[in-house]
Amino acid sequence: MKRATAILISGRGSNMQSLVRACQDPDFPARIELVASNKADAPGLDWARDQGLPTLALTRSPGEGRADFDTRLDRALTDRGIDLVCLAGYMRLLTAGFTERWQGRLLNIHPSLLPSFPGLDAQAQAHRARVRVTGCTVHFVDSGLDSGPIIDQRALHLEPRESLESLSSRLLALEHALYPECLKQVAAQQVQLIDGRAIWR
Amino acid sequence: MKRATAILISGRGSNMQSLVRACQDPDFPARIELVASNKADAPGLDWARDQGLPTLALTRSPGEGRADFDTRLDRALTDRGIDLVCLAGYMRLLTAGFTERWQGRLLNIHPSLLPSFPGLDAQAQAHRARVRVTGCTVHFVDSGLDSGPIIDQRALHLEPRESLESLSSRLLALEHALYPECLKQVAAQQVQLIDGRAIWR
Numbered sequence: 350m351k352r353a354t355a356i357l358i359s360g361r362g363s364n365m366q367s368l369v370r371a372c373q374d375p376d377f378p379a380r381i382e383l384v385a386s387n388k389a390d391a392p393g394l395d396w397a398r399d400q401g402l403p404t405l406a407l408t409r410s411p412g413e414g415r416a417d418f419d420t421r422l423d424r425a426l427t428d429r430g431i432d433l434v435c436l437a438g439y440m441r442l443l444t445a446g447f448t449e450r451w452q453g454r455l456l457n458i459h460p461s462l463l464p465s466f467p468g469l470d471a472q473a474q475a476h477r478a479r480v481r482v483t484g485c486t487v488h489f490v491d492s493g494l495d496s497g498p499i500i501d502q503r504a505l506h507l508e509p510r511e512s513l514e515s516l517s518s519r520l521l522a523l524e525h526a527l528y529p530e531c532l533k534q535v536a537a538q539q540v541q542l543i544d545g546r547a548i549w550r
Numbered sequence: 551m552k553r554a555t556a557i558l559i560s561g562r563g564s565n566m567q568s569l570v571r572a573c574q575d576p577d578f579p580a581r582i583e584l585v586a587s588n589k590a591d592a593p594g595l596d597w598a599r600d601q602g603l604p605t606l607a608l609t610r611s612p613g614e615g616r617a618d619f620d621t622r623l624d625r626a627l628t629d630r631g632i633d634l635v636c637l638a639g640y641m642r643l644l645t646a647g648f649t650e651r652w653q654g655r656l657l658n659i660h661p662s663l664l665p666s667f668p669g670l671d672a673q674a675q676a677h678r679a680r681v682r683v684t685g686c687t688v689h690f691v692d693s694g695l696d697s698g699p700i701i702d703q704r705a706l707h708l709e710p711r712e713s714l715e716s717l718s719s720r721l722l723a724l725e726h727a728l729y730p731e732c733l734k735q736v737a738a739q740q741v742q743l744i745d746g747r748a749i750w751r
Contacts, residue, residue, distance in 0.1 A: 462663060462666065462681070462683050462705075463681070464666050464679060464681075465663065465665050465666040466665075478665060478700075479699065479700055479747060479748065480663070480664070480665070480700055480703065481687075481700055481701075481702045481703040482663050482685055482703040482704070482705045484683055484705070486682075498680065499679075499680055499681055499682055500682075501682045502681060502682040502683040502707075503683065503707075504663075504683045504685070504705035504707070506703070506704075506705070509741075509750030510750060540710075546680060547680065549710030549711060
């Protein structure tokens with residue numbers, strides 16, 4: 350049975366697109382049942398609608414706190430029978446209450462080889478640090494910033510004097526390959542979060 | 551002309567062995583002119599002697615401070631016309647005075663993808679952190695701990711449930727390939743330390 354999966358975005362959601370495409374394979378163990386955005390004008394929502402996917406714009410009400418917002422988000426997901434959640438450029442920190450409720454079923458992708466370069470603009474951080482190897486990480490989300498248990502990673506080798514634009518573009522291609530692979534493994538329970546660790550069968 | 555190179559060790563010096571072998575190539579732009587150890591009983595000294603290489607055991611005198619020791623080390627190197635220095639498991643922190651004098655001509659190898667996992671037992675740190683990609687780094691040495699400008703890096707992908715022993719052994723093979731390559735590029739001035747950055751031609 351396919352696992353009912355939601356993707357949370359805030360913008361273009363290029364990683365969403367690679368997940369959606371992967372899920373079109375009849376043998377893929379997950380199905381995208383919802384694309385939700387905290388920004389009503391996220392271009393990724395239009396793309397998802399064009400694909401015939403259910404979408405939801407869930408924007409913060411005036412004065413609404415993070416916990417209340419995340420409670421509404423949680424309800425929107427559970428009401429639709431969502432089982433797995435993939436963050437794909439979702440630019441809002443989730444509360445610990447939310448990450449605990451979705452523990453082991455909430456994935457994120459980050460454009461660095463964590464634990465190096467957590468936080469924003471990881472590609473630029475790596476480029477500024479003049480590393481020669483960087484990559485991307487898919488991890489279970491916990492309440493910390495890009496700190497959750499690592500599911501898998503892919504690396505690339507920078508060329509001398511490679512531009513940030515070239516690096517970012519090559520990283521994106523790596524992300525688009527890695528994220529569907531990780532969703533597949535999690536959906537098929539080949540990897541599970543147990544005692545705070547990603548455990549492979 | 552071959553650059554006169556010294557290797558500093560404290561133990562077995564397996565990276566020393568890979569550097570020595572690379573330098574046996576007539577076209578290699580560096581020659582090992584000295585293997586020095588701060589431990590008189592370092593097994594690597596015996597190996598180097600067997601290879602017919604000049605060796606030196608430079609041990610700390612009772613009460614001798616770090617600066618005085620590094621001054622003696624500096625003199626031992628300059629007296630022998632050494633131009634480049636490669637640390638290969640040299641387990642003693644160098645003083646800022648020494649690293650400044652040898653700036654751009656002093657290399658180290660570290661068994662992680664810096665900036666992740668600086669310090670001791672980097673392989674075990676990475677294994678405990680359950681990363682899926684780690685690697686090794688050759689960098690110019692500055693006065694910080696494993697913080698100098700990165701020359702080059704190589705990555706490997708961990709198998710699920712890979713043991714620390716397997717990881718360490720695969721990393722060592724990667725180190726043995728990377729370090730000679732980096733010494734070659736530095737000796738041939740294909741990469742230079744300029745304004746605190748490793749700049750490639």
